[in-house]
Amino acid sequence: MIVDWETNRRFRSAAEAMGLDPDDQWVGGYVAVEWEGVRYLLSAYAGNIEGKALLEFGCNYAASSIVAATLGARVTGVDVDPAAIALAQLNAERHGIADRIRLALVTDTRTLPYEDASFDIILCISVLEYVEPDHLPAVLAEIDRVLKPGGLVIVSGTASRLAPREVHSGRWLVNYWPRALDRSLLGLAKPLQRGVNPLPILRAFRGYANLDLADRGVRWCAARAAMGQSATKLRVAQMLGRLLRPFGLSIGMAGASFSAAWGKPLGATGPKRGGATNPPRFSRGNAEPQLRAPANVPQFERKKRP
Numbered sequence: 001m002i003v004d005w006e007t008n009r010r011f012r013s014a015a016e017a018m019g020l021d022p023d024d025q026w027v028g029g030y031v032a033v034e035w036e037g038v039r040y041l042l043s044a045y046a047g048n049i050e051g052k053a054l055l056e057f058g059c060n061y062a063a064s065s066i067v068a069a070t071l072g073a074r075v076t077g078v079d080v081d082p083a084a085i086a087l088a089q090l091n092a093e094r095h096g097i098a099d100r101i102r103l104a105l106v107t108d109t110r111t112l113p114y115e116d117a118s119f120d121i122i123l124c125i126s127v128l129e130y131v132e133p134d135h136l137p138a139v140l141a142e143i144d145r146v147l148k149p150g151g152l153v154i155v156s157g158t159a160s161r162l163a164p165r166e167v168h169s170g171r172w173l174v175n176y177w178p179r180a181l182d183r184s185l186l187g188l189a190k191p192l193q194r195g196v197n198p199l200p201i202l203r204a205f206r207g208y209a210n211l212d213l214a215d216r217g218v219r220w221c222a223a224r225a226a227m228g229q230s231a232t233k234l235r236v237a238q239m240l241g242r243l244l245r246p247f248g249l250s251i252g253m254a255g256a257s258f259s260a261a262w263g264k265p266l267g268a269t270g271p272k273r274g275g276a277t278n279p280p281r282f283s284r285g286n287a288e289p290q291l292r293a294p295a296n297v298p299q300f301e302r303k304k305r306p
Contacts, residue, residue: 003096011090018083030063031095037157038064038125039071040226044219045211045261046152049073052120057143058127062088062103069100073121076114078106110138117148126157129168129196133179136196140204150266153205156252156259159195163256169193198258202248208262212250217241220251220259 002008012022022028042049050072056065059077061084069075069092079085085105092098106112109131122143131139147153159167161175175195182188212220221234241251252259 001096002094004094007090007094011087011094014087014090018087027061030061031066031091034063034067034125037227038067038123040223041154041156041261042068042071042121043226044223045154046121049121053118053148054121054123055114055119055146056123056125057109058124058130059088059103060084060127062091062101064123064125065101065103066092066095066097068121068123069097070095073100075101076119077101077103078109078112079103080105080107080109110135110142112142112146114146116145117151118146120148120151122147122151122153124153124155124158126159128155128201129159129194131196133197133200136200137204140200144204144264147264149264151264152211152261153208153264154261155201156257158258159193160253160256160258161195161197163195165256166193166195167256195256196258198253201258201260205262208264210248210250211261211263212241212252213245213248216245217251219261 012028015022015027020027025033046052049068052073054068054073054075056062056068056075056077059065059079060081062077065075065077065088077088079088082105085103088103089098092101092103104113124143128136128139143153163175165172166174169192171192174192179191179194182191186192217238221238224237225231225234237251237254240254244250244254250260
């Protein structure tokens with residue numbers, strides 16, 4: 001909900017100066033989009049996040065950060081793009097929530113400017129595919145370092161390099177040929193967009209509890225059902241999840257976009273500043289939890305185009 005209309009005017013002007021459409025759903029409407037997505041992920045995996053220290057890694061225009069702060073978290077957002085951080089600050093201000101979000105420009109995310117064990121929850125929403133492949137192991141190690149023992153990391157909406165069609169560009173088979181061919185064969189100075197290889201992510205969190213394996217995808221399905229995914233698509237996902245399970249892979253790892261949630265062990269080595277939160281407990285039952293919007297928070301609506 002926009003509450004500061006003067007800052008909203010500045011947000012729109014800044015977006016236009018960046019060559020963006022402020023009415024686009026991925027710019028000015030991004031908070032409404034994430035309200036119908038991220039809040040259900042947080043509800044399913046973390047429950048009540050009131051007072052939790054949450055890091056959004058790769059915050060872009062801070063849409064997910066605004067959602068998390070609206071739900072009561074103490075939010076920090078980082079991004080490598082100074083223009084994105086500037087627009088994110090205006091976005092938080094126009095929603096009247098800037099006092100609950102700290103935004104920081106971090107040009108090299110292989111070194112995050114935070115103490116060990118600083119955060120209860122880390123969100124990586126549609127971002128890891130933009131990390132240079134050579135940098136990814138170091139970036140994931142930093143995510144591990146700043147997450148508290150007993151904390152939660154959620155990766156979602158991340159284009160997978162296992163998919164035949166790259167999600168963002170829509171190119172077929174680009175995920176399957178080496179980046180070196182972009183320069184030598186196509187003469188491109190900058191590599192084409194590709195999905196992320198899931199294997200470094202799996203290696204980075206191999207000591208964690210894969211929460212989707214732990215509950216056989218119950219919360220993954222509950223979150224997607226709340227987002228409006230059809231029962232047919234969920235049944236297909238559950239079938240794929242059963243096929244993946246013997247290989248140690250979970251339900252969200254089969255599609256064009258990669259998603260999973262992991263809990264860091266309480267006994268993980270490293271400092272425990274601020275204490276550790278208890279990880280979610282899961283039963284092996286088949287009943288899906290009922291996800292409801294928390295009370296007393298504003299509702300964000302997607303703007304309909306005329």
